[in-house]
Amino acid sequence: xxxxxxxxxxxxxxxxxxxxxxxxxxxxxxxxxxxxxxxxxxxxxxxxxxxxxxxxxxxxxxxxxxxxxxxxxxxxxxxxxxxxxxxxxxxxxxxxxxxxxxxxxxxxxxxxxxxxxxxxxxxxxxxxxxxxxxxxxxxxxxxxxxxxxxxxxxxxxxxxxxxxxxxxxxxxxxxxxxxxxxxxxxxxxxxxxxxxxxxxxxxxxxxxxxxxxxxxxxxxxxxxxxxxxxxxxxxxxxxxxxxxxxxxxxxxxxxxxxxxxxxxxxxxxxxxxxxxxxxxxxxxxxxxxxxxxxxxxxxxxxxxxxxxxxxxxxxxxxxxxxxxxxxxxxxxxxxxxxxxxxxxxxxxxxxxxxxxxxxxxxxxxxxxxxxxxxxxxxxxxxxxxxxxxxxxxxxxxxxxxxxxxxxxxxxxxxxxxxxxxxxxxxxxxxxxxxxxxxxxxxxxxxxxxxxxxxxxxxxxxxxxxxxxxxxxxxxxxxxxxxxxxxxxxxxxxxxxxxxxxxxxxxxxxxxxxxxxxxxxxxxxxxxxxxxxxxxxxxxxxxxxxxxxxxxxxxxxxxxxxxxxxxxxxxxxxxxxxxxxxxxxxxxxxxxxxxxxxxxxxxxxxxxxxxxxxxxxxxxxxxxxxxxx
Numbered sequence: 001x002x003x004x005x006x007x008x009x010x011x012x013x014x015x016x017x018x019x020x021x022x023x024x025x026x027x028x029x030x031x032x033x034x035x036x037x038x039x040x041x042x043x044x045x046x047x048x049x050x051x052x053x054x055x056x057x058x059x060x061x062x063x064x065x066x067x068x069x070x071x072x073x074x075x076x077x078x079x080x081x082x083x084x085x086x087x088x089x090x091x092x093x094x095x096x097x098x099x100x101x102x103x104x105x106x107x108x109x110x111x112x113x114x115x116x117x118x119x120x121x122x123x124x125x126x127x128x129x130x131x132x133x134x135x136x137x138x139x140x141x142x143x144x145x146x147x148x149x150x151x152x153x154x155x156x157x158x159x160x161x162x163x164x165x166x167x168x169x170x171x172x173x174x175x176x177x178x179x180x181x182x183x184x185x186x187x188x189x190x191x192x193x194x195x196x197x198x199x200x201x202x203x204x205x206x207x208x209x210x211x212x213x214x215x216x217x218x219x220x221x222x223x224x225x226x227x228x229x230x231x232x233x234x235x236x237x238x239x240x241x242x243x244x245x246x247x248x249x250x251x252x253x254x255x256x257x258x259x260x261x262x263x264x265x266x267x268x269x270x271x272x273x274x275x276x277x278x279x280x281x282x283x284x285x286x287x288x289x290x291x292x293x294x295x296x297x298x299x300x301x302x303x304x305x306x307x308x309x310x311x312x313x314x315x316x317x318x319x320x321x322x323x324x325x326x327x328x329x330x331x332x333x334x335x336x337x338x339x340x341x342x343x344x345x346x347x348x349x350x351x352x353x354x355x356x357x358x359x360x361x362x363x364x365x366x367x368x369x370x371x372x373x374x375x376x377x378x379x380x381x382x383x384x385x386x387x388x389x390x391x392x393x394x395x396x397x398x399x400x401x402x403x404x405x406x407x408x409x410x411x412x413x414x415x416x417x418x419x420x421x422x423x424x425x426x427x428x429x430x431x432x433x434x435x436x437x438x439x440x441x442x443x444x445x446x447x448x449x450x451x452x453x454x455x456x457x458x459x460x461x462x463x464x465x466x467x468x469x470x471x472x473x474x475x476x477x478x479x480x481x482x483x484x485x486x487x488x489x490x491x492x493x494x495x496x497x498x499x500x501x502x503x504x505x506x507x508x509x510x511x512x513x514x515x516x517x518x519x520x521x522x523x524x525x526x527x528x529x530x531x532x533x534x535x536x537x538x539x540x541x542x543x544x545x546x547x548x549x550x551x552x553x554x555x556x557x558x559x560x561x562x563x564x565x566x567x568x569x570x571x572x573x574x575x576x577x578x579x580x581x582x583x584x585x586x587x588x589x590x591x592x593x594x595x596x597x598x599x600x601x602x603x604x605x606x607x608x609x610x611x612x613x614x615x616x617x618x619x620x621x622x623x624x625x626x627x628x
């Protein structure tokens with residue numbers, strides 16, 4: 001193949017890979033182009049059949065009929081993306097509507113009625129979120145029960161009767177028009193736009209996608225998952241409060257029967273719009289198309305003079321079709337990912353070990369430095385099983401400590417306690433001589449303790465750059481979780497970190513689930529080796545790496561140590577351990593059996609310690625009891 005042809009082929013392959021990566025991103029807007037075309041065809045087809053269908057008045061009437069669904073659907077979208085769902089929204093709709101109507105009727109205060117609806121919705125949503133997090137039960141079950149209760153309470157407080165007699169100012173909120181555009185449509189559009197931008201462009205939006213992709217990885221990145229999820233439930237409840245206020249004002253009455261089947265309408269719109277029911281993906285544009293498609297179908301049924309109960313049949317069928325399409329799409333994407341990885345492997349010429357320069361010889365540190373992190377008496381139980389007992393050691397600035405032990409020795413439990421992922425039942429951790437108590441990984445990261453876990457703790461739906469900066473996102477504004485993300489700066493940072501591991505990617509926003517195992521491992525390591533760290537913990541950092549990447553990790557560890565960072569490395573590769581370690585700490589069955597300089601022990605002795613024999617160091621190690 002000629003050089004020009006090779007370059008053309010490589011360029012085409014790069015463009016194809018970039019397009020494939022974009023289509024796999026969790027907020028891909030092109031996944032519902034087919035539905036958009038179908039909706040447009042349906043709308044135009046009905047317009048040709050019924051001349052009045054394409055008028056501006058009918059267009060805005062159609063929007064008005066689905067405004068409540070649209071506002072509720074964007075709130076449900078945020079919940080679904082985070083891997084949660086709220087089936088109580090129908091009950092909330094009825095209950096909040098009755099409370100709002102009673103306040104408007106009895107107090108004749110429009111402002112108070114509006115605030116009542118919004119606050120009531122926020123409180124109900126927050127309560128749902130807390131129940132889901134505290135009970136640790138599927139949100140499907142919890143919110144279904146809450147919704148049933150609220151439907152019943154709506155009938156109780158109203159006596160089964162509708163409420164009338166609202167002040168004119170309140171009714172005008174739902175019946176005011178700006179030309180042909182109803183005020184509820186304007187309000188609904190503004191709310192939909194605000195929530196959409198928040199999901200797609202802010203720090204909080206990225207973290208919502210991260211929680212839906214891998215909640216544990218998000219938590220280990222320092223994100224307070226419980227607080228975020230509870231906040232999403234509260235936001236969803238507030239939107240249902242807004243929907244209730246608009247509906248009561250537009251109808252001029254409040255009825256306890258309102259809200260029956262509402263959760264089905266909202267779920268249909270969200271899932272039809274491409275939001276994954278299992279979390280981690282979805283785009284507001286698709287949701288809008290899903291909402292409008294439902295409006296067009298309902299309007300078409302009315303124009304055709306078909307009985308209104310057919311709306312339920314159509315919506316139920318649309319929901320089943322959407323769920324089936326979602327599963328089929330997931331299956332197809334999984335097949336494409338597998339095929340892409342096979343093609344990438346086949347196209348990779350591989351590495352020639354003879355062409356790789358040998359790493360520089362390791363020189364153990366001779367002068368003691370400041371202790372950056374020390375632990376003493378760490379003990380952890382899981383039920384009646386004692387995973388770790390009375391473990392203690394220290395790591396000095398610029399020192400590489402290899403934590404060694406057989407499977408089940410307690411290594412991962414120890415580093416999870418040091419990284420804040422697990423709270424010890426006993427013992428103490430000190431950072432630079434100051435005792436600390438970590439309530440979560442975020443606390444440990446605030447003290448400069450960064451960790452690359454054995455299970456990688458990556459969000460597979462997010463891109464490489466998003467994973468590397470998750471929890472520490474570059475920002476253009478500083479408004480907390482509503483801060484505007486600086487994605488370009490995040491990509492620059494990702495390039496720099498991966499370049500240190502000899503990893504170069506064509507697309508740094510390519511979802512992690514499209515990467516090879518070695519690339520994922522490199523991303524996890526690069527995330528841990530951030531600037532400003534006091535201690536970096538690497539759990540099996542070379543387990544899935546090739547020769548070149550392994551040597552890059554070795555070089556990275558030495559670079560970190562030379563810069564004064566303490567490093568803990570957990571590995572089963574004895575050669576790598578001796579190549580890196582200044583000191584060994586050996587665990588067996590949850591207890592420390594050795595803590596000493598690397599120069600004081602040989603490979604055979606180290607293996608004997610891991611297996612329970614001291615060899616030339618002494619007698620057989622007595623195996624500690626692991627179950628009490």
